[in-house]
Amino acid sequence: MSLSIQNLNKRFGTQHALADISLTLGASEFVCLLGPSGCGKTTLLRIIAGLMQADSGTVGLDGRDLAALPARDRGFGIVFQSYSLFPHMTAAQNIAYGLKIRKTAPAAQAEAVARLLALVRLEGLGDRYPAQLSGGQQQRVAIARALAVEPSLLLLDEPLSALDARVRAGLRHELREMQQRLGIPTLMVTHDQEEAMELADTIVCMNNGRIEQAGPPRELYLRPRTRFVAEFMGHGNLLPAIEAALLLATAPDAADAQPALPRDGLLCVRPEHLRLLPRQGGAGRIRAVVFLGARQHVRLAWRGRELLAETDGSIAWEAGQTVDVALAQAEHAWVPETRGHA
Numbered sequence: 001m002s003l004s005i006q007n008l009n010k011r012f013g014t015q016h017a018l019a020d021i022s023l024t025l026g027a028s029e030f031v032c033l034l035g036p037s038g039c040g041k042t043t044l045l046r047i048i049a050g051l052m053q054a055d056s057g058t059v060g061l062d063g064r065d066l067a068a069l070p071a072r073d074r075g076f077g078i079v080f081q082s083y084s085l086f087p088h089m090t091a092a093q094n095i096a097y098g099l100k101i102r103k104t105a106p107a108a109q110a111e112a113v114a115r116l117l118a119l120v121r122l123e124g125l126g127d128r129y130p131a132q133l134s135g136g137q138q139q140r141v142a143i144a145r146a147l148a149v150e151p152s153l154l155l156l157d158e159p160l161s162a163l164d165a166r167v168r169a170g171l172r173h174e175l176r177e178m179q180q181r182l183g184i185p186t187l188m189v190t191h192d193q194e195e196a197m198e199l200a201d202t203i204v205c206m207n208n209g210r211i212e213q214a215g216p217p218r219e220l221y222l223r224p225r226t227r228f229v230a231e232f233m234g235h236g237n238l239l240p241a242i243e244a245a246l247l248l249a250t251a252p253d254a255a256d257a258q259p260a261l262p263r264d265g266l267l268c269v270r271p272e273h274l275r276l277l278p279r280q281g282g283a284g285r286i287r288a289v290v291f292l293g294a295r296q297h298v299r300l301a302w303r304g305r306e307l308l309a310e311t312d313g314s315i316a317w318e319a320g321q322t323v324d325v326a327l328a329q330a331e332h333a334w335v336p337e338t339r340g341h342a
């Protein structure tokens with residue numbers, strides 16, 4: 001199965017909700033659409049699902065244009081943020097719903113429901129109504145219901161965001177395991193960068209209706225191509241060329257010829273790539289320390305700029321201490337100064 005989206009555009013009045021979006025999703029791939037509120041993620045998902053029409057562009061499945069195919073005939077499984085279960089049906093009846101519509105034989109329905117209840121770890125709870133289940137359990141039922149029809153594509157719209165942090169982290173992990181085991185190509189909308197990093201093979205980072213960058217999580221984190229991606233994928237210390245040169249001089253391969261610094265552009269240094277060395281009269285002064293156990297976040301003033309460093313928990317840094325600031329690795333990304341598509 002491969003999904004291919006070509007040059008999709010969608011306007012709401014003067015709002016360009018999707019501007020020339022193209023992307024592909026391959027067999028067994030988990031793709032996360034990541035971006036801030038209003039960037040067009042849900043609009044894109046709804047168009048793929050067939051719940052909304054694009055103004056122009058195509059959505060194709062294995063080379064077949066889906067434009068004329070209504071949502072119910074696309075064979076996709078969809079899970080929304082709100083649990084959207086049928087309240088008057090039990091968990092088992094919710095899961096069996098799509099199979100009943102397809103007139104699957106009752107014995108096969110019962111077999112599928114039992115298998116899916118086990119898959120989402122709800123054995124024994126099939127007779128409960130949604131109101132008798134926790135939020136996390138309801139969302140498991142919604143996932144099982146989406147999987148029951150053996151979809152060719154799973155579409156998830158912020159399925160975990162209504163859950164509390166612990167339930168969310170657990171279900172996130174299970175969702176990834178389940179997706180890998182079943183090998184169902186999956187497209188998930190999220191505005192949570194950590195969630196996208198944990199789940200996705202490919203992150204599609206969106207801003208203002210456009211794709212800023214698409215690639216594996218590591219690539220977007222370490223090689224952001226725009227300032228927007230650098231800032232959205234986690235804290236980035238963004239340094240103009242003159243200050244960057246001072247830090248680059250401390251990089252592990254500084255003795256080798258450094259490539260010429262770009263005249264404009266910002267060096268993106270992730271907090272864990274900064275190394276602090278205690279030294280009286282050093283150029284950095286520690287402003288604040290947040291101890292997180294295995295890690296700690298150290299805010300420091302350095303040459304008139306605030307930097308965030310992340311170190312392991314072994315050294316007890318203290319506010320007021322002066323330090324030298326160095327780079328822990330040689331390679332860092334340069335991004336344009338502009339914020340991307342404003």
Ligand SMILES: Nc1ncnc2c1ncn2[C@@H]1O[C@H](COP(=O)(O)OP(=O)(O)OP(=O)(O)O)[C@@H](O)[C@H]1O
Pocket residue numbers: 012015017035036037038039040041042043044191
């Ligand atoms: N039916 C609609 N009518 C008018 N404008 C809409 C409609 N649906 C979405 N929009 C606008 O299109 C833009 C993209 O919306 P969309 O819901 O796709 O964003 P999103 O990235 O999913 O945001 P969120 O994370 O808040 O759900 C927003 O500016 C939104 O206000």
